[in-house]
Amino acid sequence: MGLMNWVLPLLLATLVALEQPTQTDALIEDVLDIIHVVKEVTSGVLKAWDIVQSSPLAANIDFPLMREKQKKVLQRLKEVSKQIDNTEDQHAQYVALAIESVTSFMHNNAPIMAKMNDISDTINRISSRYQQMQKYEAYKDKLEMSTLITFAEWTVSPNAHSVHHLMDRLNIILLGNEDRSSNSTSTNLLQQLATAYEGWMHPSTPQIEVDALRTEYIALERALWNYLAKTANSQNNKETQIRKVYDSHRDFDAKPQMRRTFEEHRYEILNHYEWSLLERDLIYISKLYDAYKDTFVKQNNSVELDELGVLNLAGAILRNDNTASMPRILQEIERVMVSQTLYYRAMIVSSNQICNTMQSAQQFIYSLYADIALTELKAYTMMEFSWMMLRVYGKGNYTQEAELMRSDYEKRTERTLKMLKDVMLRADRIVYRCDPTKHVQGVTYDEVTRLLQGYIENEVDLNNEETCRETCGFYQSTRSEGCFKDLYCSRQPKCTGRLYNCQFVDSDMWVCPSPQNSTRRYEFIEYENGRVLGQRGKCTRGTTKVDSWWRYLLWHCSYCFCLCDEESLKSDRFFNMRDTIADIKRNRIVTGGRTSAAWHCQSKHSGMGNPVEKYNVFDRHVKNGVDYHKLSYEYRTIDLDDVDTEDNSFVVTGVRFRVVGTHLNLEAYYSEFDFLTGQLIQPEYNSYWKSNDNTDVSGARREKLRLSNADVSTRTIAPSLPLSRHNQFIDFTNTGLDKDAAQSTVPFMDIQDVVSNPPVPLAGIGIYYKGRNGYGGFLGPKIITYDFTPHVQVPKNRF
Structure with missing residues (x-):
């Protein structure tokens, strides 16, 4: 009991010390020393109690309230031990981060610093020689002729110390060798400075999520292998190594991104034999990963790990046969997707299947890559975990196997990213709605009535x-x-x-x-x-x-x-002109649109359109040309535009109509956007409206899309096709006399929601015309998805 009363205050004091913020690495090391001492004391206390309890005398002694207090103390000791482990892990991560930061700085700046030192040394030598010449010139009448001749010969002689050689050396450092084949950024200081300046002024574009996740795991994996190498010769370190490897992988696999699973039939539009085989392999990896995750779910901590179970799992992961070889599957992924250019075929197929995918071609390819890359990463983490655990359990070293596997993974990833970037640059980013199975007025379409x-x-x-x-x-x-x-x-x-x-x-x-x-x-x-x-x-x-x-x-x-x-109660001819802006103060953005007699936006957060403010055109203070636009014989033209931006740091957060001359014209509202955090950047200040200001008589003149003697839009049995281009315009007009007695106004308006699946930020929004020859067709919104291409980064160096 006395031992208990002594240990508990010491542990509580240690906890207080741990909760106080450290300021230097030295202090951290001191705290860790204390932690290790406390761990040893704790272990001693536990062993002492084990001895007491195992003693024959203990069976005859009844300690009052002993068992209840013992449970509480042991539970507290477990909590303290867990906090100690967490602190050690955090410290290891901080050290690894510091080392990585220093290494990165040295890698990026050491060559420049070395060349700057060379330039400084060369300039100092030339300056020293020049100062010596000035002194000789001041005393030229008193100096011996031989001294001046020796100085001159020493200055111009063809040796490494001559001024001529120093000037050549200075030129080579600055501009590189004249031989272009050897002129590179590694020998040319000016190019190195330009590259460094560009990096400082334009920080690197954030990676897409799965690539950033891969980079994070590669860093973790390297740190773990270094840790295993450093602790290889330590005694009684098996449990510590197991805990390190186990906890690191458990925490990484607990990330929300790693919980996503590969969905069967999600990419069935590819309809390709090679893809069907590859999909089977990807599903196999996903199921094996589920079993791998169960290891972390069933075991609360590394101490409870079943060695035999872990070894059996490692054997299943690392098996090498014709049906379930993980390296073979990874090679097959590259062969099908890259060597056989399935990414290119996916781009073509998805462009023609937008009605089924509700994704732009680029978004489809990006989604396909992200799912495959995440599955590859899962396979890689499982193999790395298996190699490490086999090493910890003394089944071999496996360092070389892991290095070879990492090298192959890096090369495959580099080749894949190069092709992916090229494909995504070519892929379309437009999403629109196709015709529904059945047209229903007020649900899938609407129409202007009694205009002409x-x-x-x-x-x-x-x-x-x-x-x-x-x-x-x-x-x-x-x-x-x-x-x-x-x-x-x-x-x-x-x-x-x-x-x-x-x-x-x-x-x-x-x-x-x-x-x-x-x-x-x-x-x-x-x-x-x-x-x-x-x-x-x-x-x-x-x-x-x-x-x-x-x-x-x-x-x-x-x-x-x-x-x-005729403007009457039966005439629906009004278009809303009030701003429709997402709730940017709450970081909402536009991810879709729809048309009716007004234009609506959809918020990414809510998944539903922000309602347009309701008002009556006959209300007081509501004005035509300000709050709404009224169609008439003279004012019945609408521009067909794609309003988008090439600046990837801005996304659409609003939309509205305006009137330019007699044309109804679309404007998009853009706000600055941080891709890495997914947050808008001070949207109250960093936002602007954008539109296409061309008209049919000025600028890059618009082309008129003509409708003549058209039938009612919904009477065709053939699906509508997009028929308009950017920078065109169309008039609302009557249907043909013979076909419909001119009783309807065309085109109709497609009022189906246009939102990609899944919703993504938008780089643009537009209005287009679709139909069939001889029919009135439809006006509808289209969205231009965010360009993910800049975030596909081919690594300049290995991971």
């Missing part, structure tokens, strides 16, 4: 004099001025807006009116000459006979077919 709509009106009502002296073609912009004698005009809803482009089709006709709740006016119109406007079918409201007539046998009062531009 076919309308029958007699000439007598097209002028306020009620005359019939002109032809229908005379009335290109007019109004319905009355209803003469309550003829057919009294049996149809009047066009209260302007009438455009009137024309004569035939004198007499049968008109099939649309249902009263429809935005159409007519289902079809059949003329006596046999011409039918629209699709003739069953008329639920019954047809109405409409005939033209003669006035005084001189003027023919004809029924004209015009286009009605």
Whole structure:
């Protein structure tokens, strides 16, 4: 009991010391010394209790409250031991980080420092010779001739100490050898300085996640092998080595990134025999890795490790046969993906399968690489763990095997990254939605209504004099001025807006009116000459006979077919112009978009669109051209653009429409973005709007995409195809007379959400037109995914 009372305060005092922040390495070493002493004392105490308990006398002694206190003390000792282990590991990591930092600094700067020293030494020698010459010149009348001659010969003689040689040496250090084949950054100081300056001014681009994870593990693996080498000759160090290797791998494999598993059939669009075999191998590695992880799950700590179980696991991981050889699988991955250029084929296939993948071609390739590379890394960590544990258990040295494996891994990774970077540079980054299986208004598409709509009106009502002296073609912009004698005009809803482009089709006709709740006016119109406007079918409201007539046998009062531009409750023609910006204060970014009669953004965090502020166009203080844009015959053009940026440090965080002349034009809002942290950088200040300012009469002039005599967009059975290009524009117009009696406004709008799977930051956003020849087609949003290519870094040096 006295021993217990003595040890516990000492342990508590040690804990207090451990919780206080250290300031120098010397202090850390002192603390570690104390820790080791405490560990020895603790071990002694535990052994002493073991002796007492194993003594025959102990069985006859009843210690009051002994067992309960003993449990508490032992539990506390375990906690202290665990904290000691954590502190040792942290200290080892700090030391490794410091060594790595110093090594990196020396590697990057030692050549420059050496050359700067050479230049300084050479300049000092020349300066010393020059100062000596100045002294000789001052005393030239008193010096012996032989002294001056000796100085001159010493200065110009062809030896390593002559000024001529020193000047040549200075030139070579600065500019390198004149022989271009030997001129490299290792011999040319100016190039080295330029490279170093570029590195200082433009820090290296962060790696993509899986590459950074690989780099981290390679550093960990090197540190562990160095540790095993340094402790190889120590006595009674087996348990310590096991704990070191075990805990390091357990902590690394506990990272969230390492929990992702390879999903079977995720890349089935590749539909390639070689890929099917490779996928089988990747799944095998994933399942073996699950068994490997179970080792860490089932065993709470390294002390509880079952040696036989670990050796059996290592044997399964390192088995070398035709079916389950890990090195063979890794070589096969490179052969299929790199040598047989499956990455290139994946780029082509994914470009044609965007409807199925909902990923840009570049994103598909990036995802494919990330999954394969992560699976490779899992295989590599398992093999390294196995080599290390075999060494710790005394089954061999295995240092050379590990070095060869690392070298092969590095070479394969370098070749893969070179090809991947080239493929990703070529791959498209656009994502859009394909046609749904079934078009549903208000769900998959929407339409502008009653913008320009076919309308029958007699000439007598097209002028306020009620005359019939002109032809229908005379009335290109007019109004319905009355209803003469309550003829057919009294049996149809009047066009209260302007009438455009009137024309004569035939004198007499049968008109099939649309249902009263429809935005159409007519289902079809059949003329006596046999011409039918629209699709003739069953008329639920019954047809109405409409005939033209003669006035005084001189003027023919004809029924004209015009286009009605009417703003009414049945006319949906408004586009929101208010800013739609993600919640940048909470680090939200745009990852998708949709169209309706307004443009909506989607937040990466919420996975749903930020709602546009609701308002009524008739509300007070709500203005056309400021809050909304109203389509009309004169203002019905929309620009088709890809608004993107090549600056990878900015991503889309908002979107809006503006009006340029008579065109509705898209703008994207960009905010500065840190790829490494995934955080926006002071978005309140580091943000800006961007758009394509070209028009059809200025700049790089826009090209008009024309629609003529088009049918209703949803009547085609063929899937729509993208038909527009950047820097074009299109007019909202009426459908064809013969195909639809000009009752609909096209193009329709695709209102399906456009978000990549998985969502990623966006480098741009755009509007495009898709359709089929002879049909009205659709306007829809497209997104341009973030360019991951700069983050694919081919290592300049080995890991």
